[in-house]
Amino acid sequence: MAVRRLNQQQTQRQSRAPVSDAFEECHIKEESIDTITGKLDQICLTEEMADVFFLFQGENIARIPAHKMILALRSPVFKAMFYGSFPQREGDIWIEDIKLDSFRRLMKYLYTDLLQLNKNSVIPLLYAAKKYQISGLISKCEKYLQDNLAVNNACTLFSHAKFFTMAKLRTNALKYIADNAFDVVKNDDFLMLLSEDLVDILKLDSLCVQEVDVVRAVLKWVDHKLAKSKNKIDGKSRRAILLKDGILFTMAIPLLSFEEFTSVVTPSSILTDEEQLQISKAIKSLNNASACGKFRVRPRKGGRVVEVLIHDIVYPSNNRSCDINSSIINVDCSEILSVKANKRIKIKSVTIKPQFQQPSQNNWNVEVDIKTFTTVHKEIPKTFKMFDFHEEEWRDIKTDEVTLNINYEGRACKLPVDKVILENQKLEFSIKPCLPHRNYNLWGSNRHMIKILPQTYQLVNGMMYEHKLSQQTTLYLSLTGGYLVESFEVVEIC
Structure with a gap:
């Protein structure tokens, strides 16, 4: 009987509960409606x-x-x-x-x-x-x-801001594009720009990007426009569109290197024969860009190329406390140059000029391995319960590698690199001279007098040397082996 009474009471409570809940829900809903916002x-x-x-x-x-x-x-x-x-x-x-x-x-x-x-x-x-x-x-x-300004919508939002006459958004979008131009000009959103909006962007001095990347982006933009309208893609069609609103003359083509000019601009056929000859002469003669008519000749913020001399790294402020040694070593001893930075940079080129003293040889091969390493960290799990802390393991993982074989002809040889290094990355150059096998000595080794880089054991950020590129950018470098690299060119990317 007691069990039956208990079950009856529990059933009664369960049957009453939904009524109470329904009343509370109805009461809450009625309260929210009984306001002007609720009524509307x-x-x-x-x-x-x-x-x-x-x-x-x-x-x-x-x-x-x-x-x-x-x-x-x-x-x-x-x-x-x-x-x-x-x-x-x-x-x-x-x-x-x-x-x-x-x-x-x-x-x-x-x-x-x-x-x-x-x-x-x-x-x-x-x-x-x-x-x-x-x-x-x-x-x-x-x-x-x-x-929500981002690389993949900045150009579109800039165009919308102009259309809707929103001055603040227009200014902010334009600044974002300038500060992030290196990525913006490579994004598909850039291809959607109207010609008059493209001109507004190309007129900026503050674009943080090299001029050759600007030219590449504009050529891609014009080809996309021609393909979309189903027109023939050739030099004549490209030039006709680029002349509209003066797009052609907003590019600082006279400031390109001769290699960039011949590999990027010349094949596009956007210049007349007269312009081609005029700009080619200006580039070869240096500092004569102003003679190139209507073309832009003012460099942009992101176009500044800085040449860093190995001598300036090893001897900052002409401090010669330790001279570079002249020693007899095996010529197959390579030099390894490693570069890091506190912000994103681009290594544009590396100039090789081996400091051999004897014997003089004009023709031989150099093998250059260019590797990119990305620094990652991984938390080490607890091994014993008695330890109450976690450690982290930092390591460099190779993410890219390119091998170049060049013929050295006895003078400085500049290798185009064009590699971007992020803040958590390291670029490593392994340079190995491959001389003809001759002049063997008693031990059967091909030995020559070569300048050797001084050794330092004071590490900064895990590297041997620290070099201030500007107020914002610091390079960290390590150099070991023979004195083979004379300099390298760096571009700061905002």
């Missing part, structure tokens, strides 16, 4: 008391109900439309320039101030906000766009 939300997009309808053409005509007074309170355009000198009193209103989904979002905002923005909805909503002069919505859309 309740009638938003419904025909209850609606006195105007908006029509949208699609597969089927959609009819959106609304309330004139509410719309007029939120928008001066709607106010003039419904309560102005010539109010629209009868008939539905066709909307042809705003999509149905965007208009629904607009109505929801006007009635409740509720807004959910995403990358697909923000621009259509911004257009609607501008059309109906809804200042609060314009501000929210503009803030969303500024907070």
Whole structure:
């Protein structure tokens, strides 16, 4: 009997619980509706008391109900439309320039101030906000766009900012493009630019990118434009588009190296024979770019190439406390040059000029291995429970390798590298001279007098030397072996 009574009581409690929960839910819902926002939300997009309808053409005509007074309170355009000198009193209103989904979002905002923005909805909503002069919505859309500036949308947002006359967003987008130009010009978003917007960007002195990358990006842009319009891609077609709005002359082609000019510009056929000859002469004669007519000759912020001499690294401020030794070593002893930096840089080239003293040899081969290492860290798990700490293991993982075989002809040989090093990366050059097998001595070794780099054991950031490239950029380097590298060229990337 006791067990039966207990079961009956438990059943009664369970049967009463849903009634209590339902009452609480109903009470909470009623409280949220019993506010002006709740009431407006309740009638938003419904025909209850609606006195105007908006029509949208699609597969089927959609009819959106609304309330004139509410719309007029939120928008001066709607106010003039419904309560102005010539109010629209009868008939539905066709909307042809705003999509149905965007208009629904607009109505929801006007009635409740509720807004959910995403990358697909923000621009259509911004257009609607501008059309109906809804200042609060314009501000929210503009803030969303500024907070979401990125490499893959900066050019598009710059174009939108110009179209919608949003000065602050335009300025911020342009600054973002300039600061991140190295990545922006290589992104597909750059290809979507209108010609007049492209000119605005190319006129900037503050672009943090080398001029050859600017030229490559513009040539890719013009080919994309021709392909999209299904026009023939050739020099004549490219030039016709580049002459529009003066795009051609916003590129500092006369500032390119001769190798960059002949490998990038010449094959594109965008120059006349006269321009080709004029610029070619200017590049060869150096410092004569001003004679190249309308072409830009002013360098950009990101185009500054700094040549770093190995001598300046080993002997900073002409400190000769330890001289480079002249020793007899095996000539197959390679030099290893490793480079790190505290920020992103680009190694443009490396100049090899072996400091052999004897015997003199004019022709021999040099093998250069260029490796990129990325520094990663991995947490070491606890081995024994008695230890109450975690250690981290740092190691360099090889991520890329290129081998070059060059013929040294007795003078300085500049190798184009064009490798970007990130903050957590190291670039390593292994240079190995391969001399003809002759002049063997008693021990059967091919030995020559060669300058040897001094050894240092004071490590900075895990490297032998520290070199200030600028106020913002510090290089960390290690050099071992023979004195084979004379200098290398660095470009700072903002």
